[in-house]
Amino acid sequence: MENAVANPQTATVITPTELLEHWQGHRSLTRRVIEAFPEKELFEYSIGGMRPFAAMAQELLAIAAPGMKQVASGQVEELNEEIKEATTKERILALWDQSTEEINKYWAQVPEERFRERILTFGKYDNVVWCTILYFIDNEIHHRAQGYVYLRSLGIEPPAFWER
Protein backbone atom coordinates (compact mmCIF):
# COMPACT_ATOMS: atom_id res chain seq x y z
CA MET A 1 0.00 0.00 0.00
CA GLU A 2 2.85 2.24 -0.87
CA ASN A 3 0.80 4.83 -2.72
CA ALA A 4 -1.55 5.32 0.19
CA VAL A 5 1.22 5.65 2.72
CA ALA A 6 3.14 8.09 0.53
CA ASN A 7 0.10 10.36 0.43
CA PRO A 8 -1.70 10.01 3.75
CA GLN A 9 -5.32 11.17 3.66
CA THR A 10 -6.75 12.34 6.91
CA ALA A 11 -10.14 13.91 6.08
CA THR A 12 -13.39 12.60 7.43
CA VAL A 13 -14.77 9.72 5.43
CA ILE A 14 -17.43 8.42 7.77
CA THR A 15 -18.91 10.14 10.80
CA PRO A 16 -20.00 8.22 13.91
CA THR A 17 -23.70 8.80 13.12
CA GLU A 18 -23.20 7.42 9.62
CA LEU A 19 -21.40 4.36 10.97
CA LEU A 20 -24.32 3.69 13.32
CA GLU A 21 -26.82 3.99 10.46
CA HIS A 22 -24.68 1.67 8.34
CA TRP A 23 -24.63 -0.94 11.13
CA GLN A 24 -28.32 -0.70 11.91
CA GLY A 25 -29.05 -1.06 8.18
CA HIS A 26 -27.10 -4.32 8.20
CA ARG A 27 -28.82 -5.42 11.41
CA SER A 28 -32.22 -4.85 9.82
CA LEU A 29 -31.23 -7.16 6.94
CA THR A 30 -29.89 -9.81 9.34
CA ARG A 31 -33.22 -9.67 11.20
CA ARG A 32 -35.01 -10.51 7.94
CA VAL A 33 -32.63 -13.42 7.34
CA ILE A 34 -33.48 -14.82 10.80
CA GLU A 35 -37.17 -14.37 9.98
CA ALA A 36 -36.78 -16.23 6.66
CA PHE A 37 -35.75 -19.47 8.42
CA PRO A 38 -38.41 -22.00 9.36
CA GLU A 39 -38.39 -22.51 13.16
CA LYS A 40 -36.91 -26.01 13.11
CA GLU A 41 -34.20 -25.27 10.51
CA LEU A 42 -33.13 -22.13 12.33
CA PHE A 43 -32.03 -24.29 15.27
CA GLU A 44 -31.05 -27.52 13.52
CA TYR A 45 -30.03 -27.04 9.89
CA SER A 46 -26.33 -26.92 9.10
CA ILE A 47 -23.84 -27.53 6.27
CA GLY A 48 -20.30 -28.90 6.54
CA GLY A 49 -20.36 -29.21 10.34
CA MET A 50 -21.01 -25.50 10.82
CA ARG A 51 -23.34 -24.11 13.48
CA PRO A 52 -27.07 -23.69 12.86
CA PHE A 53 -28.02 -20.10 12.07
CA ALA A 54 -29.63 -19.63 15.51
CA ALA A 55 -26.21 -20.14 17.13
CA MET A 56 -24.67 -17.57 14.79
CA ALA A 57 -27.47 -15.12 15.64
CA GLN A 58 -26.77 -15.73 19.33
CA GLU A 59 -23.11 -14.88 18.77
CA LEU A 60 -24.14 -11.64 17.04
CA LEU A 61 -26.47 -10.78 19.95
CA ALA A 62 -23.67 -11.53 22.43
CA ILE A 63 -21.32 -9.14 20.66
CA ALA A 64 -23.44 -6.17 19.54
CA ALA A 65 -25.07 -4.50 22.56
CA PRO A 66 -22.53 -5.72 25.18
CA GLY A 67 -19.71 -4.57 22.87
CA MET A 68 -21.25 -1.12 22.49
CA LYS A 69 -21.88 -1.02 26.25
CA GLN A 70 -18.14 -1.43 26.80
CA VAL A 71 -17.37 1.21 24.17
CA ALA A 72 -19.69 3.63 25.97
CA SER A 73 -18.81 2.84 29.59
CA GLY A 74 -15.19 1.71 29.38
CA GLN A 75 -16.13 -1.18 31.71
CA VAL A 76 -15.04 -4.58 30.42
CA GLU A 77 -18.02 -6.72 29.40
CA GLU A 78 -18.07 -10.50 29.35
CA LEU A 79 -18.58 -12.35 26.07
CA ASN A 80 -21.39 -14.79 26.71
CA GLU A 81 -22.50 -16.52 23.52
CA GLU A 82 -24.91 -18.86 25.24
CA ILE A 83 -28.01 -16.79 25.51
CA LYS A 84 -30.37 -19.00 27.48
CA GLU A 85 -33.58 -17.22 26.58
CA ALA A 86 -32.91 -17.42 22.80
CA THR A 87 -34.79 -20.69 22.39
CA THR A 88 -37.36 -19.77 19.73
CA LYS A 89 -37.30 -17.62 16.61
CA GLU A 90 -39.74 -15.23 18.26
CA ARG A 91 -37.44 -14.83 21.27
CA ILE A 92 -34.37 -14.27 19.08
CA LEU A 93 -36.22 -11.57 17.14
CA ALA A 94 -37.35 -9.91 20.37
CA LEU A 95 -33.76 -9.95 21.67
CA TRP A 96 -32.65 -8.54 18.31
CA ASP A 97 -35.03 -5.59 18.65
CA GLN A 98 -33.94 -5.03 22.24
CA SER A 99 -30.30 -4.95 21.06
CA THR A 100 -31.21 -2.39 18.39
CA GLU A 101 -32.46 -0.02 21.10
CA GLU A 102 -29.50 -0.70 23.38
CA ILE A 103 -26.97 -0.06 20.60
CA ASN A 104 -28.62 3.30 19.85
CA LYS A 105 -28.67 4.17 23.56
CA TYR A 106 -24.98 3.34 24.16
CA TRP A 107 -23.91 4.95 20.87
CA ALA A 108 -25.40 8.27 21.93
CA GLN A 109 -23.24 8.12 25.07
CA VAL A 110 -19.94 7.75 23.19
CA PRO A 111 -17.85 10.92 23.00
CA GLU A 112 -16.56 11.52 19.46
CA GLU A 113 -12.87 11.18 20.35
CA ARG A 114 -13.56 7.74 21.80
CA PHE A 115 -13.86 6.23 18.30
CA ARG A 116 -10.13 6.62 17.74
CA GLU A 117 -9.02 5.32 21.16
CA ARG A 118 -7.81 1.78 21.83
CA ILE A 119 -10.09 -0.71 23.61
CA LEU A 120 -9.67 -4.29 24.89
CA THR A 121 -13.11 -5.55 23.92
CA PHE A 122 -14.45 -8.31 26.18
CA GLY A 123 -11.07 -8.16 27.95
CA LYS A 124 -9.51 -9.98 24.95
CA TYR A 125 -9.53 -8.07 21.65
CA ASP A 126 -7.19 -5.11 21.50
CA ASN A 127 -8.02 -2.58 18.78
CA VAL A 128 -9.08 0.97 18.02
CA VAL A 129 -12.82 1.52 18.68
CA TRP A 130 -13.83 2.16 15.05
CA CYS A 131 -11.93 -0.97 13.91
CA THR A 132 -13.67 -2.94 16.63
CA ILE A 133 -17.10 -1.75 15.48
CA LEU A 134 -16.27 -2.47 11.82
CA TYR A 135 -15.20 -5.93 12.97
CA PHE A 136 -18.62 -6.43 14.63
CA ILE A 137 -20.28 -5.42 11.34
CA ASP A 138 -17.97 -7.53 9.15
CA ASN A 139 -18.51 -10.55 11.41
CA GLU A 140 -22.27 -10.06 11.08
CA ILE A 141 -22.09 -9.85 7.25
CA HIS A 142 -19.89 -12.98 7.27
CA HIS A 143 -22.27 -15.13 9.32
CA ARG A 144 -25.39 -13.74 7.67
CA ALA A 145 -23.99 -14.75 4.26
CA GLN A 146 -23.58 -18.27 5.62
CA GLY A 147 -27.27 -18.09 6.53
CA TYR A 148 -27.95 -17.15 2.88
CA VAL A 149 -26.34 -20.42 1.74
CA TYR A 150 -28.36 -22.40 4.30
CA LEU A 151 -31.57 -20.74 3.02
CA ARG A 152 -30.70 -21.33 -0.65
CA SER A 153 -29.90 -24.97 0.02
CA LEU A 154 -33.32 -25.25 1.77
CA GLY A 155 -34.94 -23.83 -1.38
CA ILE A 156 -35.81 -20.54 0.37
CA GLU A 157 -35.16 -17.21 -1.37
CA PRO A 158 -33.22 -14.97 1.05
CA PRO A 159 -33.92 -11.21 1.30
CA ALA A 160 -32.01 -9.06 -1.23
CA PHE A 161 -28.51 -8.19 0.02
CA TRP A 162 -28.77 -4.55 -1.06
CA GLU A 163 -32.01 -3.83 0.85
CA ARG A 164 -31.31 -2.45 4.31
Added chain:
Amino acid sequence: MENAVANPQTATVITPTELLEHWQGHRSLTRRVIEAFPEKELFEYSIGGMRPFAAMAQELLAIAAPGMKQVASGQVEELNEEIKEATTKERILALWDQSTEEINKYWAQVPEERFRERILTFGKYDNVVWCTILYFIDNEIHHRAQGYVYLRSLGIEPPAFWER
Protein backbone atom coordinates in the same frame (compact mmCIF):
# COMPACT_ATOMS: atom_id res chain seq x y z
CA MET B 1 -32.14 5.77 15.50
CA GLU B 2 -33.65 8.59 17.46
CA ASN B 3 -30.77 8.92 19.90
CA ALA B 4 -28.21 9.27 17.16
CA VAL B 5 -30.20 11.83 15.24
CA ALA B 6 -30.85 13.86 18.37
CA ASN B 7 -27.11 14.07 18.95
CA PRO B 8 -25.38 14.14 15.55
CA GLN B 9 -21.70 13.20 15.69
CA THR B 10 -19.51 14.64 12.99
CA ALA B 11 -15.93 13.84 14.01
CA THR B 12 -13.63 11.71 11.91
CA VAL B 13 -14.08 8.02 12.54
CA ILE B 14 -12.19 6.56 9.60
CA THR B 15 -9.74 8.30 7.31
CA PRO B 16 -9.43 7.43 3.60
CA THR B 17 -6.06 5.75 4.17
CA GLU B 18 -7.53 3.60 6.93
CA LEU B 19 -10.47 2.62 4.72
CA LEU B 20 -8.04 1.52 1.99
CA GLU B 21 -6.04 -0.56 4.48
CA HIS B 22 -9.27 -2.10 5.79
CA TRP B 23 -10.32 -3.07 2.27
CA GLN B 24 -6.93 -4.42 1.24
CA GLY B 25 -6.89 -6.47 4.46
CA HIS B 26 -10.19 -8.04 3.41
CA ARG B 27 -8.90 -8.56 -0.13
CA SER B 28 -5.86 -10.39 1.21
CA LEU B 29 -8.18 -12.77 3.09
CA THR B 30 -10.39 -13.29 0.01
CA ARG B 31 -7.24 -14.14 -1.97
CA ARG B 32 -6.46 -16.91 0.51
CA VAL B 33 -10.04 -18.22 0.22
CA ILE B 34 -9.62 -18.44 -3.59
CA GLU B 35 -6.31 -20.24 -3.05
CA ALA B 36 -7.92 -22.74 -0.65
CA PHE B 37 -10.23 -24.11 -3.38
CA PRO B 38 -9.09 -27.05 -5.48
CA GLU B 39 -8.96 -26.01 -9.17
CA LYS B 40 -12.00 -28.02 -10.28
CA GLU B 41 -14.23 -27.08 -7.33
CA LEU B 42 -13.39 -23.40 -7.71
CA PHE B 43 -15.11 -23.44 -11.11
CA GLU B 44 -17.74 -26.12 -10.61
CA TYR B 45 -18.77 -26.61 -7.00
CA SER B 46 -21.98 -24.98 -5.83
CA ILE B 47 -24.72 -25.28 -3.21
CA GLY B 48 -28.43 -24.50 -3.60
CA GLY B 49 -28.14 -23.35 -7.21
CA MET B 50 -25.69 -20.57 -6.33
CA ARG B 51 -22.70 -19.65 -8.50
CA PRO B 52 -19.34 -21.41 -8.16
CA PHE B 53 -16.82 -19.37 -6.17
CA ALA B 54 -14.83 -18.51 -9.34
CA ALA B 55 -17.87 -16.60 -10.66
CA MET B 56 -18.16 -14.70 -7.38
CA ALA B 57 -14.44 -13.86 -7.54
CA GLN B 58 -14.95 -12.62 -11.09
CA GLU B 59 -17.75 -10.35 -9.86
CA LEU B 60 -15.43 -8.97 -7.17
CA LEU B 61 -12.70 -8.36 -9.77
CA ALA B 62 -15.20 -6.62 -12.04
CA ILE B 63 -16.23 -4.26 -9.26
CA ALA B 64 -13.05 -3.40 -7.34
CA ALA B 65 -10.50 -1.78 -9.66
CA PRO B 66 -13.00 -0.48 -12.27
CA GLY B 67 -15.11 0.94 -9.41
CA MET B 68 -12.11 2.75 -7.94
CA LYS B 69 -11.10 3.91 -11.41
CA GLN B 70 -14.47 5.66 -11.70
CA VAL B 71 -14.11 7.13 -8.20
CA ALA B 72 -10.71 8.54 -9.19
CA SER B 73 -11.48 9.73 -12.71
CA GLY B 74 -15.18 10.56 -12.58
CA GLN B 75 -15.56 8.71 -15.91
CA VAL B 76 -18.33 6.11 -15.89
CA GLU B 77 -16.95 2.56 -16.05
CA GLU B 78 -18.79 -0.44 -17.45
CA LEU B 79 -19.62 -3.37 -15.16
CA ASN B 80 -18.34 -6.44 -16.97
CA GLU B 81 -18.60 -9.54 -14.79
CA GLU B 82 -17.51 -11.92 -17.52
CA ILE B 83 -13.77 -11.76 -17.30
CA LYS B 84 -12.65 -13.93 -20.18
CA GLU B 85 -9.09 -14.46 -19.03
CA ALA B 86 -10.16 -15.69 -15.54
CA THR B 87 -10.20 -19.35 -16.59
CA THR B 88 -7.80 -20.89 -14.07
CA LYS B 89 -7.11 -20.36 -10.38
CA GLU B 90 -3.65 -19.08 -11.26
CA ARG B 91 -5.13 -16.49 -13.64
CA ILE B 92 -7.71 -15.36 -11.09
CA LEU B 93 -4.99 -14.90 -8.48
CA ALA B 94 -2.84 -12.93 -10.97
CA LEU B 95 -5.83 -10.70 -11.80
CA TRP B 96 -6.43 -10.31 -8.06
CA ASP B 97 -2.87 -9.05 -7.51
CA GLN B 98 -3.15 -6.74 -10.48
CA SER B 99 -6.37 -5.29 -8.99
CA THR B 100 -4.60 -4.76 -5.66
CA GLU B 101 -2.06 -2.51 -7.39
CA GLU B 102 -4.70 -0.71 -9.45
CA ILE B 103 -6.85 0.00 -6.39
CA ASN B 104 -3.84 1.53 -4.61
CA LYS B 105 -2.97 3.57 -7.68
CA TYR B 106 -6.49 4.98 -8.18
CA TRP B 107 -6.96 5.53 -4.44
CA ALA B 108 -3.90 7.79 -4.31
CA GLN B 109 -5.52 9.94 -7.04
CA VAL B 110 -8.74 10.57 -5.09
CA PRO B 111 -8.98 14.04 -3.51
CA GLU B 112 -10.18 13.81 0.11
CA GLU B 113 -13.40 15.72 -0.45
CA ARG B 114 -14.39 13.23 -3.16
CA PHE B 115 -15.26 10.60 -0.53
CA ARG B 116 -18.32 12.57 0.50
CA GLU B 117 -19.56 13.37 -3.02
CA ARG B 118 -22.29 11.46 -4.85
CA ILE B 119 -21.39 9.04 -7.65
CA LEU B 120 -23.39 6.94 -10.13
CA THR B 121 -21.16 3.87 -10.07
CA PHE B 122 -21.14 1.92 -13.33
CA GLY B 123 -23.79 4.37 -14.53
CA LYS B 124 -26.34 2.61 -12.31
CA TYR B 125 -25.72 2.84 -8.57
CA ASP B 126 -26.29 6.26 -7.06
CA ASN B 127 -24.61 6.80 -3.68
CA VAL B 128 -22.00 8.76 -1.76
CA VAL B 129 -18.45 7.56 -2.55
CA TRP B 130 -17.64 6.22 0.92
CA CYS B 131 -20.95 4.29 1.00
CA THR B 132 -20.15 2.90 -2.44
CA ILE B 133 -16.74 1.68 -1.29
CA LEU B 134 -18.20 0.17 1.89
CA TYR B 135 -20.72 -1.57 -0.34
CA PHE B 136 -17.85 -3.05 -2.42
CA ILE B 137 -16.26 -4.32 0.82
CA ASP B 138 -19.54 -5.65 2.27
CA ASN B 139 -20.33 -7.42 -0.98
CA GLU B 140 -16.89 -9.04 -0.89
CA ILE B 141 -17.34 -10.22 2.72
CA HIS B 142 -20.79 -11.57 1.76
CA HIS B 143 -19.60 -13.66 -1.18
CA ARG B 144 -16.39 -14.74 0.53
CA ALA B 145 -18.46 -16.12 3.43
CA GLN B 146 -20.42 -18.17 0.90
CA GLY B 147 -17.05 -19.52 -0.24
CA TYR B 148 -16.39 -20.49 3.39
CA VAL B 149 -19.52 -22.66 3.38
CA TYR B 150 -18.48 -24.27 0.07
CA LEU B 151 -15.04 -25.05 1.53
CA ARG B 152 -16.47 -26.44 4.77
CA SER B 153 -18.89 -28.64 2.88
CA LEU B 154 -15.91 -29.90 0.81
CA GLY B 155 -14.14 -30.78 4.07
CA ILE B 156 -11.56 -27.99 3.61
CA GLU B 157 -10.67 -25.70 6.54
CA PRO B 158 -10.97 -22.08 5.35
CA PRO B 159 -8.47 -19.41 6.48
CA ALA B 160 -9.31 -17.72 9.80
CA PHE B 161 -11.77 -14.84 9.35
CA TRP B 162 -9.85 -12.53 11.67
CA GLU B 163 -6.48 -12.84 9.85
CA ARG B 164 -6.06 -10.09 7.27
